Amino acid sequence: MPEDGAPAVEVAGLVRRFGSVEAVRGIEFAVRPGEIFGFLGPNGAGKSTTINMLCTLLRPTEGSARVAGFDVVRERDEVRRNIGLVFQDPTLDGYLSGEQNLRFHAELYGVPRAVLPERMRRVLEMVGLWDKRGDRVQTYSGGMKRRLEIARGLLHSPRVLFLDEPTVGLDPQTRSSIWDYIRDLRATEQITIFMTTHYMDEAEYCDRIAIMDSGRIVALDTPERLKAGVGKDRVQIRTDDDQAAIGALAERFGLAATVAEGAVTFAVSSGEAFVPRLFAELGMPIRSVSVSRPSLDDVFMSFTGSTIRDAEGSSKDWMRMAMRGRSR
Numbered sequence: 001m002p003e004d005g006a007p008a009v010e011v012a013g014l015v016r017r018f019g020s021v022e023a024v025r026g027i028e029f030a031v032r033p034g035e036i037f038g039f040l041g042p043n044g045a046g047k048s049t050t051i052n053m054l055c056t057l058l059r060p061t062e063g064s065a066r067v068a069g070f071d072v073v074r075e076r077d078e079v080r081r082n083i084g085l086v087f088q089d090p091t092l093d094g095y096l097s098g099e100q101n102l103r104f105h106a107e108l109y110g111v112p113r114a115v116l117p118e119r120m121r122r123v124l125e126m127v128g129l130w131d132k133r134g135d136r137v138q139t140y141s142g143g144m145k146r147r148l149e150i151a152r153g154l155l156h157s158p159r160v161l162f163l164d165e166p167t168v169g170l171d172p173q174t175r176s177s178i179w180d181y182i183r184d185l186r187a188t189e190q191i192t193i194f195m196t197t198h199y200m201d202e203a204e205y206c207d208r209i210a211i212m213d214s215g216r217i218v219a220l221d222t223p224e225r226l227k228a229g230v231g232k233d234r235v236q237i238r239t240d241d242d243q244a245a246i247g248a249l250a251e252r253f254g255l256a257a258t259v260a261e262g263a264v265t266f267a268v269s270s271g272e273a274f275v276p277r278l279f280a281e282l283g284m285p286i287r288s289v290s291v292s293r294p295s296l297d298d299v300f301m302s303f304t305g306s307t308i309r310d311a312e313g314s315s316k317d318w319m320r321m322a323m324r325g326r327s328r
Contacts, residue, residue: 006069008033008160008192009054013063016049023049025215026063031160031194036186038206039196040296042308046215047196048088051164054194055085068159081109084153084161088168088196090145094138098129098148101137102155109156123151126188127181143174147181154189161185163195167202179205198308200296211300218303223296230294230302233271236263237278238287248282260307263290267298 009031016024024046031037039047052058054067056076065072068082092101099120106116124130127147137145146166153161166182167175179202186193195206203209204223211219211226219226239245245264249255257266268274271291279286292298300308 005033007031007066008035008068009037009194010066011050011054011063012065014050014053014060014065015062016046016053016058017061023215024053027210027212027215027217029210029217029220031192032207033159033192034186034190035207036182036193036195036205038203038209039194039212040198040200040203040209040300040308041196041212042198045212047212048164050212051085051162051194051196055083055162056080081156082159084156084158086146086149086153086161086163086166088164090149092137092145092148092152095136097134097136098124098140099133101148102152105152105155111156119155119157123154126154126185127151141174143170143177146170146174146178150178150181150185154185154191157189158191160192160194163193165196165198167197167199175199175202200308203296209296211296211303213300213304219299226299227294227296230267230298232267232269232294232298234265234292234294234298234301235268235271235274235278235289236261236265236292237289238263239284240287241284244284245282248284252281252283253278258305260301265301265307267302 007030011030012028014024014027015022027050039050041047049058053060054065054072056072056079059073067079070078070082072079093104096104102120103116111119121130124133127150129144129148129151132140132144137148140148150163150166163182167178170178182193183205185191197203206223208220208222209226210217237245242259242264246257249257249264249266255266255268257264259265275289275291278289297307
């Protein structure tokens with residue numbers, strides 16, 4: 001049985017292999033009750049694989065995990081009764097109405113019929129879909145479908161709600177609206193929210209984030225502390241010869257630079273004050289320059305050597321390897 005004050009999610013040495021590919025590599029962390037905890041990283045980093053293990057959809061190769069106080073291997077049924085899950089890909093039945101989708105879910109989870117009408121109204125009003133409950137889901141917009149999936153995940157009063165890339169494919173305005181609902185439901189439902197994302201701005205909403213890369217957690221803290229740990233501004237310059245610029249930065253300023261997002265990128269204290277010196281002493285033409293304060297992308301780059309957007313491309317190869325391993 002779960003103990004009062006115990007972590008909502010607790011992971012120790014968790015590993016998942018697909019054939020010879022180790023998609024999750026011995027990760028460890030704990031999530032506090034009532035926390036919004038985020039997994040940040042490129043597609044293919046192991047975020048969804050981790051969620052699938054925590055939700056009992058995949059069996060860990062090694063290690064252990066407990067969710068809502070229950071072991072994900074030995075107490076699968078108890079874990080499932082205490083979690084809600086919004087998948088990355090839509091799982092609604094488009095031919096049914098919003099209300100019918102929720103009633104079907106309620107039957108699967110054994111929601112008592114006596115409390116179902118009030119509970120259904122509450123979750124649909126929470127996501128602004130009560131007036132659309134009788135409409136077929138195939139007539140909903142992408143944002144409405146996402147909100148209905150969140151309502152469905154809340155219907156059986158879970159202790160932990162897992163959101164796997166909850167706003168992927170949505171426009172910025174709808175993404176912002178979804179996040180308003182997420183923050184409201186944490187306040188009203190008193191539940192723990194565990195989410196994955198590869199959007200930097202979304203990670204800022206989390207109480208803490210774990211940055212994941214190639215199956216490993218490379219950093220874990222609040223967004224503010226992670227950014228403060230970088231401590232330097234990011235400077236990006238565009239030149240006619242990136243490799244020559246990298247060599248000149250190392251030779252003249254002792255700075256290590258790399259090409260990220262199509263520009264020569266490096267970190268330096270007081271970036272704006274450094275720019276005049278850069279133009280005067282680099283010894284080659286600079287076509288453009290930009291300076292930005294530390295961001296979560298800078299945190300990711302400081303631990304991995306690339307930005308999260310650049311990592312997306314290399315992660316596609318990682319995902320293909322994992323899928324080949326899964327099919328064996």
